[in-house]
Amino acid sequence: MLEIIKKLKRSYNTRILLVFIGGMVFLAIGLDLLFIHIQRKSYTDHTRHSGLATARLLAQAVQVGVFAETASMMRPVVDSLLLQEDIYRVVVLNGQEKVLLDRQIGKTIQEEEDDSLLQLETVRREGNNFLNMKHSFVFWWPVMSSVAYSGEDELYFLDEESETQEKKLIGWVAVSTSKQQFHVEIRQLILRTGMLVAAVLFLAIFCTVALLNKMMHPLKELVAKVGNVGESDEERGDIGLLDTTYSTLLERLEQSFSTIDELRLNLEKKVKERTSELAMANKDLEWKKETLKESNASLEQALEETKEAQAQLIHSEKMAALGQLVAGVAHEVNNNINFIVTAAPALEKVLEGIKKITDVYHEAGIQETDREMLAALKQAEELREELGIDTLYKNIDLVLNSIREGCSRSVKIVSELTSFSRQDSDDLNEFDVNEAIFSSWKFVDTRYKGKVRLETELGKVPLVTCAGGRIRQVFLNIMNNGVQAIAEAGGTLTVTTFSDKEMVNVRFGDTGHGIAKEDLPRIFDPFFTKKEVGQGTGLGLGICYKIMARHHGKIRVESGKGSGTAITISLPIHADGGTRPECELSLISL
Amino acid sequence: MRRFFLLTCFFFFTLIGQAWSFEVLVLKSGEAVPYAIAEQAFSELLLPALPRRGIKSIAENPICIYTMRKGESRSSVARVIEKQRPDLVVAIGKKALQSAVLTDRPIVYLLVPRAQAILPVGHHATGVSLENNSGSEFAEILRLLPHIRRVGVVYDPGRTEALIRQTVAARPELTFLLRPVKSARDVAGQLESLKGEIDLLWMVPDLTAVSPQTEQSYYSFSLAEQVPLFSFSAKHLSQGATLAASFDWKEIGKQGVDLALQVLSGIAPEDIAPVQPEKVSIRINEKTARKINLQFPLPVQ
Structure with a gap:
């Protein structure tokens, strides 16, 4: 056994294999932990999103019931929600945080600790509708309702500007789900991930060993052949072939170096030619620059002259516009003066009649005898009836009104003209x-x-x-x-x-x-x-x-x-x- | 000579009378589509009817249109009117009328619900209101649905008592089940009490009984009880109402032109009696009707 281990230590192949396998195991464990962490976070996010979606839908469904504060209208929706496996409690509050409906099933001692009613203040303060408690998740969602119509118009018409209706808070809903199912899912996730990584690791090691053996096989054969040079005609032939190949490669390398040297010389020659061409072009450019300066000075002088001409023309335009404005105003004023001009002869005529009557009365006043005075007064009365004194007075009023109208219109024009030009x-x-x-x-x-x-x-x-x-x-x-x-x-x-x-x-x-x-x-x-x-x-x-x-x-x-x-x-x-x-x-x- | 003088005066004052061109300011409460339709019909019909001959005034454009923006104060709109000093203000919608009455200009109003409640003492206004208290729409409903006998209605006595009483009196063949409410919160409860009791639910223009919070209760009731819901406004048809009264906005604009011409001819607006819309039709949401299994014995247009 000890001999085998010593032999393996000396083997270059074995050392590479062991380092490679160790690295793979280390990497697999690291990736497994990272994968579990990502999956756990993803599953938590999924639970949060689905829970909040449920709470949001519940808030929408019980909106009418919360507004009317009638528990019987909300009970069917809440009871159907409680049929879902992991939901064990639903609470509905009104805007003043009074409980309107509190339904729960299968309550346990641990879950009682997470009394959702005490958490509303936290939700409001932190603005986080998702509470991750010790034994449960609690999802809060506000019940919003459209604000009442501001006027009777809105009962009939939908104004395009106010299509997006304002909403106000009328209550809250809370949905509590047990963490039991969540923990089971996480455990299964870890187990499945671990088994999968182990299987992949085993397969990878197996493949690596097989591949390494196959790759090292030709090298092993070459080493063995080099170790036996001179022992066989066939093996000597192979070495000769190797020597011929190296010689050819050296010849090609020398040829390449000589080609590169030749190209370098050509390049230097081309650079010299281009530099002389650029010097010529630069001289030409300097000459054109001088010409351009002269043209520019002429153009500036022409521009100054054009500006002066333009200023004169703008002044002419202003005078033309003023003439147009004056013509319009004169037209309006003329219209109003027509009131007065047309009324003046009529007024003159009326005053002439009144003057006649006044003269006759004056004549009556200076008569010496009563009879003459009465005769003169009678004559005056006849003249009054003949001229129609009441009609004359009415005509005076009408004519004066006409003059007044003409004057007030003129004052209005002048006032507006002053306002326009001040x-x-x-x-x-x-x-x-x-x-x-x-x-x-x-x-x-x-x-x-x-x-x-x-x-x-x-x-x-x-x-x-x-x-x-x-x-x-x-x-x-x-x-x-x-x-x-x-x-x-x-x-x-x-x-x-x-x-x-x-x-x-x-x-x-x-x-x-x-x-x-x-x-x-x-x-x-x-x-x-x-x-x-x-x-x-x-x-x-x-x-x-x-x-x-x-x-x-x-x-x-x-x-x-x-x-x-x-x-x-x-x-x-x-x-x-x-x-x-x-x-x-x-x-x-x- | 005297005859010549009188003849000159006669022609002079006659021509002056024809020379006036009128300035009319059309004031709209907002951008709602009915306001635009009524304003367009009014402008198109009034323009040819106004005098065109005679001495030109300084501002000769006869009709100027002003649309109130959301949140714009009535006093600022009143200042605009005072500045222009038009011969006639045509107020379209409630907000426009509330602004116009702050001035002393003669007013013709259109599309204003309960206009008499807005007008102050000594006003100079007449117009076309938006009520229809004759119960005439029920005649058309009974023609379409002859089986209807019991009509349920939820209302606030402080707002729509008069409308309900007038309609009940006008339709003795129908039995109205009246459910009074004091706040919007009572509406759902009162609708519950109408379950199984009525053939038609009538939604009235009542700010207490109808609000964004309570409208859903009406639609749910109609669907659950398979009872048609009849609304005062066609805007509820797309939301769940089965039947709705629909006004002809162009016709209202035309009625407004008749009143405007009377005012411009010199009759004081307060001496002209306000009128109600002449054309009111009934519109049906066929999808909702199918969902509540509503059958129409006669063909429906």
């Missing part, structure tokens, strides 16, 4: 966007307004710090473009306001003819217009862009031929635009 400067002020939409709409081109329906969806937006007059100009330009686009076929201009943390957004959506895909990138270019000659200069949107850039705002345009146009203006709530880009522009073709 912040027309670059000073920053607190600006109400929703108010500005209505005031700007009143100055939209009157030739097209009659064919357009204005819809507003104004959200609750904060005041914005900006140059109000400029922003009103932006609104007016965009509205004018919108109504002109709609005016041919009639349609709707929808103005929507909404806000986020940083920006207040205004969306102008029209149902007009839209902008073609190829025109969309050019709409902010100065002088680009598709309107007829005399209808527009093409500077309106360019000015809008400049104003928005000054405010570090955003412009988003969505349009397509025949699909209408939506322009969204985003204004920063606070005027500290230092970190934002000058103007973010998005153009989306529909």
Whole structure:
């Protein structure tokens, strides 16, 4: 026996085999433990998920019973749940934590220790609905119910905004399951895993021994043959063959080295050629750079001249817009003056009649005798009846009302015009966007307004710090473009306001003819217009862009031929635009 | 000369009368589909009926629509109305009417349940309410289901006593089993007491008796007792009701136009009697009807 062990120790083959088997056993035990741990955790998670799902379903099923606090409505559901093997207790509480129903079967002393009612405070504090007790698992779930309707409207209609109904807590359910079955499952798991690993290990060792023997067999034969050189002609022939092979290999190696040397020399030559070519190209580049500098200086000068021309044109556009506005206001004021102009001759006529009557009375007053005075008074009465004094008084009231109406309308126009233009400067002020939409709409081109329906969806937006007059100009330009686009076929201009943390957004959506895909990138270019000659200069949107850039705002345009146009203006709530880009522009073709 | 003067005055004031263009503000309580349908029908029919000739006013667009957002205060909406000073406010829904009555503008309301309870003393409003207390829907139900004699109803006397009394009086051929409740918690218990006693369960527009918590009790009762559930709103059909009264929202918009034209012609709104919806039909959920083995002797459209 001792001899066999000594022999095995000397055997290289045996040592490799023993180290390999030892490693495999060690690895198998480690993997087995890891596998059991993962399986146990997975099984616990599975138990937790299924238990919580049961509690959640129970909470949903007893919702009506908990709300009505009627145990009889919940009992059938709870009793059917208790038929499940591992569930031994179900408790239902109301919102004030009063027990509405407590059903249990097969209660044991150990399980009594896990009194689930005492754990509700823990569940609330830790927010963990799964309690892993000593002898049981307890699953808690809140019973939620929709909040009552806030008004009678909701009885009839389902508002799209309030489809997700608010819920409130009306009670709790607790489902207790015994750990007995859980422990049995875990034990079986360990047993099955251990047996499987042992079987795999045995098979692996067997295969390794067989494989190792097969692999070592040719080596053993070679060693035996080398040990017997010179003893056999046949074996000497094999050694000769081996020697021939080594010689061939050495020759091939030398050939390879000489090829590599040749390639290295060629490579150096090519590098020299490339370096001289690059030097030539560099000289050429320097010359082109000088030429480019000269061209750049000329272009800068041309740009300065263009900027001056553009400023003059923008001034012309402003004057044109002012002329258009003045024409509109003059038209309105003229309408109102018509009230007064038309009423004035009528008033003059009435006053003339009254003057006549007054003169006759005056004549009567200065008569010397009573008879003459009575005759004059009679004449005055006749004149009163002839002219119809009551009708004259009524006419005075009607004419004065007409004049008053004309005056009040004029005052309204002037007031609104003052309001529209009072912040027309670059000073920053607190600006109400929703108010500005209505005031700007009143100055939209009157030739097209009659064919357009204005819809507003104004959200609750904060005041914005900006140059109000400029922003009103932006609104007016965009509205004018919108109504002109709609005016041919009639349609709707929808103005929507909404806000986020940083920006207040205004969306102008029209149902007009839209902008073609190829025109969309050019709409902010100065002088680009598709309107007829005399209808527009093409500077309106360019000015809008400049104003928005000054405010570090955003412009988003969505349009397509025949699909209408939506322009969204985003204004920063606070005027500290230092970190934002000058103007973010998005153009989306529909 | 006098005749010429009077003739000039006559034509002058006649033309001024034709020159007014009216500003109408349509105020919607929210985004619900019936509000949108009624508003669209109203706008489409009113626009051609308004005057188009004469001197243009500054804001000549006649109809402006404003949709209230969730949580928006009534006073802020009232400020919007005061700022615009329209000739007429059309309030669609209860919240819109509650906001509009804070101003002095004339109002025509649509789709407002129990509108008279909202209107203050000295109001300037008329409109189309959402009640139908004539019991006319039961005539159609009896035509479809002639075997029905006993109708169970759970209600809060503090809210819907008048509706129940008027309907009971209008339908002497039916026996109504009335189950009053004081809170939503009593509904399930009162429904239990109707088991085996009724041929039809009637769900009334009562905020105490009908809530998200109690609606399930009605559906469960209907299914367990094989009794059809008749609701006041078609929205319950998809949830488990068998029959439901359904209003024609377009027709309500049309009724609103008639009232609006009367108000714009100069009649004070408070002198115009409010009206009820003219077209009420009965809709049936055939799936639920099959589940409770409900047979219709006559063909159903």
